[in-house]
Amino acid sequence: MYVVEVVITNKRSVRDPEGETIHKELISRRGYANVKDVRSGKYLEFLVDSQTPEEALNYVRDICYKLRIYNPVVHDIKVRLSA
Amino acid sequence: MPLSNDELVEIRGILGREPTKAELNMFEAQWSEHCSYKSSRYYLKLLPSDGEDVIIGPGRDAPAVKIFNNYAVVFKMESHNHPSAVDPYNGAATGVGGIVRDILTLGARPIALLDMLFLGDPTDQHADWLIKNVVKGISDYGNRIGVPVVSGMTWFDKAYNRYPLVNVACVGVVEISKLVNKVPEANDLIVIIGNTTGRDGLLGSSFASKPLDSSEDYLNNISAVQVGNPLIEKLIIDFIVDITDLGVVKYIKDLGGGGLATAVSELTADYGLGATIVLDNLHLREHDLRPEEILVSESQERMLLVVSRDDLKVVQELLEKYGIQYSVVGSLDRSGVIKVYYRGDLVAEVPAKALAKPRIRLRDAVVPKHFNELNVEVRITDIPEVKDLRKLMLKMLRSPNIASKEWIYSQYDYEVGIRTVVKPGYGDAAVLRLVEVGDGLGIAVKGDGNPRYTYINPFRGAANAVAECYRNLVSVGSKPIAIVDEVNAGNPEKPDHYWYFTEMVKGISWMAQELKLPVVGGKVSFYNEDLSMNSPVKPVATIVGVGTIANIRNVVTLDLKEDDDLILIVGTTYPELGATEFLQVHLGLELGEVPLPRPSSELRNAGFISELVGLGYAKAVHDVDVGGVAVAIAEMCIKGLKGVVVDLSKVPNRGCSRYEELLFSETQARYLVEVGSEVLDVVVDLARKYGVDVGVIGRVVGDELVISYDGHVLTKLKVDELVNVYENSLNELMS
Numbered sequence: 001m002y003v004v005e006v007v008i009t010n011k012r013s014v015r016d017p018e019g020e021t022i023h024k025e026l027i028s029r030r031g032y033a034n035v036k037d038v039r040s041g042k043y044l045e046f047l048v049d050s051q052t053p054e055e056a057l058n059y060v061r062d063i064c065y066k067l068r069i070y071n072p073v074v075h076d077i078k079v080r081l082s083a
Numbered sequence: 084m085p086l087s088n089d090e091l092v093e094i095r096g097i098l099g100r101e102p103t104k105a106e107l108n109m110f111e112a113q114w115s116e117h118c119s120y121k122s123s124r125y126y127l128k129l130l131p132s133d134g135e136d137v138i139i140g141p142g143r144d145a146p147a148v149k150i151f152n153n154y155a156v157v158f159k160m161e162s163h164n165h166p167s168a169v170d171p172y173n174g175a176a177t178g179v180g181g182i183v184r185d186i187l188t189l190g191a192r193p194i195a196l197l198d199m200l201f202l203g204d205p206t207d208q209h210a211d212w213l214i215k216n217v218v219k220g221i222s223d224y225g226n227r228i229g230v231p232v233v234s235g236m237t238w239f240d241k242a243y244n245r246y247p248l249v250n251v252a253c254v255g256v257v258e259i260s261k262l263v264n265k266v267p268e269a270n271d272l273i274v275i276i277g278n279t280t281g282r283d284g285l286l287g288s289s290f291a292s293k294p295l296d297s298s299e300d301y302l303n304n305i306s307a308v309q310v311g312n313p314l315i316e317k318l319i320i321d322f323i324v325d326i327t328d329l330g331v332v333k334y335i336k337d338l339g340g341g342g343l344a345t346a347v348s349e350l351t352a353d354y355g356l357g358a359t360i361v362l363d364n365l366h367l368r369e370h371d372l373r374p375e376e377i378l379v380s381e382s383q384e385r386m387l388l389v390v391s392r393d394d395l396k397v398v399q400e401l402l403e404k405y406g407i408q409y410s411v412v413g414s415l416d417r418s419g420v421i422k423v424y425y426r427g428d429l430v431a432e433v434p435a436k437a438l439a440k441p442r443i444r445l446r447d448a449v450v451p452k453h454f455n456e457l458n459v460e461v462r463i464t465d466i467p468e469v470k471d472l473r474k475l476m477l478k479m480l481r482s483p484n485i486a487s488k489e490w491i492y493s494q495y496d497y498e499v500g501i502r503t504v505v506k507p508g509y510g511d512a513a514v515l516r517l518v519e520v521g522d523g524l525g526i527a528v529k530g531d532g533n534p535r536y537t538y539i540n541p542f543r544g545a546a547n548a549v550a551e552c553y554r555n556l557v558s559v560g561s562k563p564i565a566i567v568d569e570v571n572a573g574n575p576e577k578p579d580h581y582w583y584f585t586e587m588v589k590g591i592s593w594m595a596q597e598l599k600l601p602v603v604g605g606k607v608s609f610y611n612e613d614l615s616m617n618s619p620v621k622p623v624a625t626i627v628g629v630g631t632i633a634n635i636r637n638v639v640t641l642d643l644k645e646d647d648d649l650i651l652i653v654g655t656t657y658p659e660l661g662a663t664e665f666l667q668v669h670l671g672l673e674l675g676e677v678p679l680p681r682p683s684s685e686l687r688n689a690g691f692i693s694e695l696v697g698l699g700y701a702k703a704v705h706d707v708d709v710g711g712v713a714v715a716i717a718e719m720c721i722k723g724l725k726g727v728v729v730d731l732s733k734v735p736n737r738g739c740s741r742y743e744e745l746l747f748s749e750t751q752a753r754y755l756v757e758v759g760s761e762v763l764d765v766v767v768d769l770a771r772k773y774g775v776d777v778g779v780i781g782r783v784v785g786d787e788l789v790i791s792y793d794g795h796v797l798t799k800l801k802v803d804e805l806v807n808v809y810e811n812s813l814n815e816l817m818s
Contacts, residue, residue, distance in 0.1 A: 011308075014283060015368075067208075068209075073308060074170050
C-alpha cells in the first residue's frame with residue numbers, strides 16, 4: 001500500500017482568483033508585505049494497493065487524467081508519494 | 084484567426100506603412116469574426132429590429148425595450164462555445180460574467196439569467212464531464228453574483244459530445260430616464276474599472292474565430308483560457324447600479340472579446356471620435372506585459388466608462404467606496420484616430436473607423452449534399468404501427484430531451500431575489516415580478532432552439548424557434564414584445580456550413596417580421612466544428628424572448644388544476660411526423676420534413692389564448708412542442724398530479740389517418756388548455772370569433788392518463804409512474 005498525494009493548481013498562465021483574493025484581502029491588507037503571491041489548489045490523497053511506488057504513481061496519474069479529475073488545459077498536477 | 088494576406092495588404096493601405104506589433108494585434112482582435120461580424124453583417128441586416136417600444140436596438144452591447152410606463156427591459160444573449168469545449172467550468176462561468184456585463188452597460192440591474200445548452204450524450208464519458216462542469220460553472224458564477232438562473236432549455240445529442248454549445252442570456256431592468264445612453268464627447272475621460280489586466284485570455288476572440296483543434300498539444304498550450312472572479316463582478320454590479328442612479332456616467336462598455344482594443348475602437352468609431360490611450364496608466368497584474376498584449380488581453384470583469392472631467396471625482400469616490408480598482412487610461416478627441424502610448428513611445432496610431440469595421444466578407448453558400456437525403460416526406464404508411472403505446476410513451480418521457488431537467492435547475496439558485504413567480508418546470512416560460520416597476524407587474528422570459536429542426540432544415544427550424552418562444556411567452560399569459568437571437572453555425576469559410584447560417588438568419592427574420600417581434604439584438608457564433616468528427620456540430624438558432632405581464636395574478640402554469648375540467652386543443656393538427664421526437668424514439672430516425680412554420684395560425688391562436696387568459700378562463704396552458712400532444716398532456720398530468728381521459732378522435736386535423744399522427748405530430752401553433760366545463764360554450768363561441776379550431780379532447784379525472792380513440796382505449800398509464808419516469812430519468816443518467 002502506498003499513499004499518493006495529488007496537488008492540482010491552475011497553471012501559472014491561468015489566473016487564480018481564490019489565491020489572489022487570499023493574498024490581497026487576507027495577507028497584504030494586514031501588512032504582511034513579504035508575501036508576494038498566493039496560489040490556491042486542490043489536494044487529494046490516494047491509498048493505492050500496488051507492488052511498487054512507481055506503479056502507484058503512474059496508476060494515480062493515469063486515473064486523474066482519464067477521469068478528468070483535473071483538466072489538462074487549465075491545471076498543473078503534481079503526483080508524489082507521501083513520506 | 085490570424086489575419087489573411089488580403090487583410091494585411093488592406094491594413095498597410097489603411098496605415099500607409101507597415102503596421103506595428105500593437106497595431107497588428109488590434110486588427111487581429113477587432114477583425115476577428117467574433118468582434119467584427121465580417122461574414123455575417125450582410126445577412127443580419129435582414130432582421131427586423133424596429134418597433135415603437137424599442138429604445139435602443141442592435142449596435143450597442145445590449146438593447147433596451149420599453150415595458151410599462153417608465154421602465155425598460157435590457158436583455159441579450161451570447162455564446163461561450165469554444166471556451167466551454169476546452170474548459171467547461173470556467174468557459175461557462177465566464178460566459179455568464181460576460182453577458183451580465185453587457186446588461187450593465189446600459190445601467191440596468193441584472194435580474195435573471197437563462198441558459199440554453201446543447202450537450203452531448205450523458206453516457207459518453209467526455210460528454211458527461213463537459214455537461215457536469217458546464218452546469219456547475221453557470222451555477223457557481225450565477226449564485227455568487229446573486230442573479231438567479233430562471234429558465235432556459237437543454238438539448239442532448241451525441242453530435243455535441245466533444246463540442247457543446249453554451250448560450251447564456253441575461254435580463255435586466257432600468258428606469259428609462261436613467262438609461263446610460265449619453266453621447267461621449269471630445270475631452271471626456273476613458274476609465275477602465277475592475278480586474279487587473281493580465282496575460283490570461285490573450286486574443287480570445289481570435290481563438291473563437293477559427294476551428295478548435297482538438298489535438299492535445301494544441302489544447303495544452305491555449306493562452307485564451309479565462310477564469311472568472313464573481314466577487315469582482317458582484318462589486319461591479321453594485322457600483323453600476325449606484326452610479327446609474329447618480330447619472331454621472333455617459334457611456335459604458337464591456338471589455339469582452341478583443342479587450343481594450345475592441346472597446347476603444349467601437350466607442351470611437353460609433354461616435355466619430357478619436358482617443359489617446361496611455362497604457363502605463365492601466366492597472367496590470369503582470370508588470371512585464373508588452374503593449375501589444377495589454378491591448379488585446381481578455382482578462383475578465385473589466386469595463387470601460389466614459390466620464391466627463393467634471394464628474395470624475397464623484398465616480399472615483401464611489402469606486403473607492405466599493406474597493407474597485409480603476410485607471411484613467413486616456414481621453415477622447417475629435418481626431419478620428421486612436422493613438423496608444425506606452426513608456427513614452429507611440430505604439431499604435433490607427434484610424435478608428437477603419438479598425439472598427441472591416442469590409443463585409445460575403446462567403447459562398449451551397450446546400451449541403453445530405454440536405455435532400457434528410458428532407459424526405461415521411462408518410463404514415465411507411466411507419467410501422469406502434470405495437471406497445473405504453474412502452475413508447477414511457478420511452479419518450481425518459482428521453483433526455485423530454486424528461487425533467489430538474490437535475491440541472493436544482494443546481495441553480497433560481498429563487499434568489501424572490502422575483503420568481505413560476506418555478507422552473509411549472510410554466511412554459513419563467514415569470515418574474517417587477518416590484519420596482521409597479522404592483523402586480525412582471526415579465527416572462529424564455530429561451531428556445533431545436534437543433535434537430537435546424538440541422539435538417541435551418542430555415543424552418545429557426546422560424547419555428549421564434550414561434551415556439553412566442554408560444555411559450557403567450558402560454559403563461561404574457562404579451563411578447565421582443566426577442567434576441569444567437570446563431571450557432573459551423574465554419575463560414577466552408578460553403579456548406581455557411582449555408583446553414585444564411586438560412587437560419589432568413590428563417591428568424593421571416594418569422595419575427597410576421598409575428599411583429601423585433602429582433603433587438605443578437606450574436607453569431609461561427610467555427611462550431613468538431614474536427615475529430617470532421618463535421619460541424621448541429622447548427623442551431625437560439626431565441627430568447629421577453630413578454631410583459633400586466634397582472635401577475637393572472638399568470639397561468641401548465642399543471643392540471645381540478646377534476647372534471649375539460650382539456651381543449653387549440654389549433655389544427657397536420658400529419659407532420661418528420662423530424663419529430665417520435666420518429667427518433669420509435670424508429671431511431673432523425674430525418675423528414677420539419678413541421679411547417681405557420682405564422683398566421685400562430686398569431687390567431689395566440690390571440691385566442693391571450694383572451695382566454697385575460698378572461699380568467701384558462702386554468703392551465705401548455706404549448707404543444709417536441710413530442711407532440713402525447714408529451715404535452717403527460718407533462719400537464721405530471722405537474723398537476725392528476726389523470727386525464729383523452730379521446731384523440733376529437734383532435735381537429737387535416738389529412739391525418741392514424742392516431743400516431745394525432746398524438747405525436749409536432750405541428751406548430753398548437754396549445755392545450757384546461758377550462759372549467761361551465762365556460763365551455765363561451766370558450767367555443769370565442770374560438771369561432773377568432774377563427775380558431777378547437778377540440779375538447781379530454782377530461783381531468785382519476786389518477787391515470789388514459790389515451791383512447793373514439794371509445795377504444797389505446798393505453799393507460801398511472802400518473803405516479805409517469806412522474807417517476809419523467810422526474811428521475813435525467814438524475815439517473817447523470818449519477
